[in-house]
Amino acid sequence: MSNDPRLDLAAKASATSGSDTWHSTGVEGVLRPLHLADGPHGLRHQPDEGDHLGIGGSVPSTCFPPAVGLGSTWNPALVRRVGAALGSEASSLGVDVVLGPGMNIKRSPLCGRNFEYVSEDPHVTARIAAALVEGIQSQGVGACVKHFAANNQETDRHRVSAEVDDRTLREIYLPAFEEVIRTTEPAMVMSSYNRLNGTYTSQDPWLLTELLRDEWGFDGVVVSDWGAVVDRVAAVRAGLDLEMPPSGTDHLVVAAVERGELDESVLDTVVERLKRVQERVSTDTSRPLEHEANDALAREAAREALVLLKNEGGALPLAADRSVAVVGEFARTPRYQGGGSSHVVPTKVHSALEEFGTAVEAGTLKSVRFAAGFTLDGTEDPALVEDAVAAAREADTTVLFLGLPDSAESEGYDRTTISLPAPQLELLARVREAGEQVVVVLSNGGVVSVSEWQDRADAVLEGWLLGQAGGAAVVDVLTGAASPSGRLTETIPVRLRDHATYLNFPGENSEVRHGEGVFVGYRHFDTLDVPVAYPFGYGLTYTSFAYSGLEVTPAGGQDGENAWTVSFTVTNTGDRPGQEVAQLYTGVEQDHPTRPVRELRGFAKVALEPGESARIDLPLTGRDLSVWDAGDQRWSLAAGTYTVAVGASSRDLPLRAEITTAGDRYVRKLTKYCTVGEWRTHPIGGPVMEEVIASFPGLDDVPAEMLEMARSLPIITLRTFGLGVTEEMLDLLVDDIEARRQAAVARGEITG
Numbered sequence: 001m002s003n004d005p006r007l008d009l010a011a012k013a014s015a016t017s018g019s020d021t022w023h024s025t026g027v028e029g030v031l032r033p034l035h036l037a038d039g040p041h042g043l044r045h046q047p048d049e050g051d052h053l054g055i056g057g058s059v060p061s062t063c064f065p066p067a068v069g070l071g072s073t074w075n076p077a078l079v080r081r082v083g084a085a086l087g088s089e090a091s092s093l094g095v096d097v098v099l100g101p102g103m104n105i106k107r108s109p110l111c112g113r114n115f116e117y118v119s120e121d122p123h124v125t126a127r128i129a130a131a132l133v134e135g136i137q138s139q140g141v142g143a144c145v146k147h148f149a150a151n152n153q154e155t156d157r158h159r160v161s162a163e164v165d166d167r168t169l170r171e172i173y174l175p176a177f178e179e180v181i182r183t184t185e186p187a188m189v190m191s192s193y194n195r196l197n198g199t200y201t202s203q204d205p206w207l208l209t210e211l212l213r214d215e216w217g218f219d220g221v222v223v224s225d226w227g228a229v230v231d232r233v234a235a236v237r238a239g240l241d242l243e244m245p246p247s248g249t250d251h252l253v254v255a256a257v258e259r260g261e262l263d264e265s266v267l268d269t270v271v272e273r274l275k276r277v278q279e280r281v282s283t284d285t286s287r288p289l290e291h292e293a294n295d296a297l298a299r300e301a302a303r304e305a306l307v308l309l310k311n312e313g314g315a316l317p318l319a320a321d322r323s324v325a326v327v328g329e330f331a332r333t334p335r336y337q338g339g340g341s342s343h344v345v346p347t348k349v350h351s352a353l354e355e356f357g358t359a360v361e362a363g364t365l366k367s368v369r370f371a372a373g374f375t376l377d378g379t380e381d382p383a384l385v386e387d388a389v390a391a392a393r394e395a396d397t398t399v400l401f402l403g404l405p406d407s408a409e410s411e412g413y414d415r416t417t418i419s420l421p422a423p424q425l426e427l428l429a430r431v432r433e434a435g436e437q438v439v440v441v442l443s444n445g446g447v448v449s450v451s452e453w454q455d456r457a458d459a460v461l462e463g464w465l466l467g468q469a470g471g472a473a474v475v476d477v478l479t480g481a482a483s484p485s486g487r488l489t490e491t492i493p494v495r496l497r498d499h500a501t502y503l504n505f506p507g508e509n510s511e512v513r514h515g516e517g518v519f520v521g522y523r524h525f526d527t528l529d530v531p532v533a534y535p536f537g538y539g540l541t542y543t544s545f546a547y548s549g550l551e552v553t554p555a556g557g558q559d560g561e562n563a564w565t566v567s568f569t570v571t572n573t574g575d576r577p578g579q580e581v582a583q584l585y586t587g588v589e590q591d592h593p594t595r596p597v598r599e600l601r602g603f604a605k606v607a608l609e610p611g612e613s614a615r616i617d618l619p620l621t622g623r624d625l626s627v628w629d630a631g632d633q634r635w636s637l638a639a640g641t642y643t644v645a646v647g648a649s650s651r652d653l654p655l656r657a658e659i660t661t662a663g664d665r666y667v668r669k670l671t672k673y674c675t676v677g678e679w680r681t682h683p684i685g686g687p688v689m690e691e692v693i694a695s696f697p698g699l700d701d702v703p704a705e706m707l708e709m710a711r712s713l714p715i716i717t718l719r720t721f722g723l724g725v726t727e728e729m730l731d732l733l734v735d736d737i738e739a740r741r742q743a744a745v746a747r748g749e750i751t752g
């Protein structure tokens with residue numbers, strides 16, 4: 001890294017922290033201050049000093065659906081357009097870097113911030129987040145992926161240590177970050193508040209340097225989450241470029257350099273990285289804000305985010321001759337985003353109630369009568385309930401808006417239940433008794449349970465948090481002006497206690513053990529065949545689809561024999577246009593599972609007219625079938641047969657095929673600390689070991705259980721059994737096997 005002669009030590013140190021809540025520090029002639037702003041689904045641009053908790057006001061900006069909604073669209077092309085709109089608003093407002101997307105895995109449905117995250121699955125998280133980054137960055141604005149890493153709860157978030165084993169990190173919590181960083185090159189990465197296996201992520205050299213930069217090739221800026229830095233010097237040394245907001249501790253960085261505890265070249269590197277980001281971004285404040293067009297886009301995205309869970313007796317779409325009772329305060333006062341730093345002041349808000357009125361005017365519905373039914377602050381008002389019951393009694397259909405109030409979920413704290421508020425469920429029971437047909441529309445950022453009440457509804461439409469145009473989008477889908485096409489990115493459990501994390505969330509004594517390992521979300525439910533209310537990937541439409549013609553063909557390419565194309569046909573077999581989300585899962589047969597029975601590896605959303613078919617090709621790679629080998633720190637593809645399944649959800653997979661592969665032909669190095677069992681099954685060491693064993697007289701008579709016991713002995717222990725084996729003999733054996741292994745690698749017979 002070149003040392004810029006225009007910068008003295010103090011100036012370099014000042015660049016490693018911001019100048020205020022939203023700006024990096026400028027250095028005359030070298031660095032211009034970068035303007036950063038939340039957030040993931042709309043801008044929280046605070047032109048004045050501002051705050052970072054979403055308490056103070058901000059300039060009105062389009063509030064797109066939060067990540068929970070964008071994820072449910074399963075539509076990266078649409079999300080890219082949302083990203084571009086977000087980027088263009090940022091550019092107009094002079095915001096250089098948008099602090100999003102959030103891409104942590106929804107480990108538990110109780111995480112208060114799940115509305116800001118995409119999914120319980122890394123593949124869909126990666127695809128949606130990548131699309132958002134590409135869109136934002138297409139406008140000359142930087143994106144900042146967050147919160148790196150394993151920030152899966154809000155409880156004790158500034159101190160908690162997520163205790164996660166290596167394989168689980170690599171297979172569940174890191175892959176989305178890895179893919180987005182490798183494929184979209186975001187300008188920034190935000191380290192999280194929490195500790196990971198005991199070390200604060202903002203001062204973890206393995207995470208911020210070895211993995212992120214050396215292995216994944218990230219060359220942008222790592223910024224701390226706001227207020228996350230505990231030990232300033234340790235953070236800079238570990239690879240954290242920018243502390244935000246500034247804690248006024250630059251002098252500690254200077255002192256550490258002067259004392260020889262921190263190499264000054266580390267600061268030069270920070271300056272180079274900041275320069276690189278500033279060269280990549282260029283905002284244009286003369287650009288007009290396109291609030292009208294972006295509101296229309298927010299409505300389109302919200303429509304695709306809606307997930308139709310249940311639709312009996314053709315309850316939906318609502319027929320034009322229906323009189324409708326619209327019940328529930330959420331219809332008039334929509335809950336369309338979550339609380340905390342992502343909170344946006346919208347440019348306008350569409351309520352479902354006002355859109356119902358428009359539908360009546362347009363003749364799409366016969367009549368609408370509104371009753372609030374409940375209050376949002378939880379105070380009970382029997383008169384509201386009676387009014388709602390009366391409205392339901394008169395109407396052909398009651399559309400009941402239920403959900404979680406703002407106070408139930410937010411950044412900064414977790415939920416303790418996934419139930420809807422009891423007064424709302426009592427209202428549903430009363431309305432059910434009075435009304436002919438009941439359609440429930442939900443507003444919630446994290447999953448809510450449906451099992452205890454859904455029998456009382458003819459139809460259930462999961463509306464998540466849909467952004468400022470959500471109310472309009474809901475009416476579009478209820479009336480059939482648009483078809484529902486969202487799918488679940490997280491499983492809806494029957495009971496909270498069925499969830500894999502139930503006993504390990506949110507931990508205690510500032511420690512949370514990820515005891516379920518890789519069995520997160522559907523990976524747990526499907527592997528153990530636990531009944532669920534609605535599975536991962538699920539969602540109904542107003543039409544039907546059929547799957548046929550599965551073919552798996554080798555694709556060649558870089559990965560040679562370990563790359564395939566999975567092709568199949570989807571046909572719209574109903575009588576309305578609709579969109580299907582075709583999903584590809586892989587798995588491996590196991591007697592006692594150590595891997596999930598199936599994992600999402602691809603998907604495609606297709607729009608089809610009635611009777612129309614589409615042929616879909618999805619790529620599959622060796623990495624998709626691999627597990628992380630924590631021993632040798634590498635992805636491992638074992639030889640064998642893998643299953644490929646295609647369909648409409650993790651539990652509706654009509655097409656199945658098998659792939660057989662020779663694997664990656666990796667042969668590991670043997671040492672004297674490997675066990676007898678590992679030696680005997682090793683392709684090079686095994687035959688030699690058999691010869692050695694055969695040379696010992698009397699071993700034939702050793703009882704089978706003793707031989708079995710010996711399997712777990714590291715061979716170094718053989719010195720102590722009076723067999724005449726010495727450490728020197730073992731060293732010679734190890735060297736010999738290693739020489740043979742290296743020769744086989746050189747001949748291309750194996751990899752190693």
Ligand code: BGC
Pocket residue numbers: 038039051052053099146225226341
């Ligand atoms: C949040 C970040 C956010 C930052 C700035 C923090 O509290 O965790 O997601 O970008 O504040 O507002």
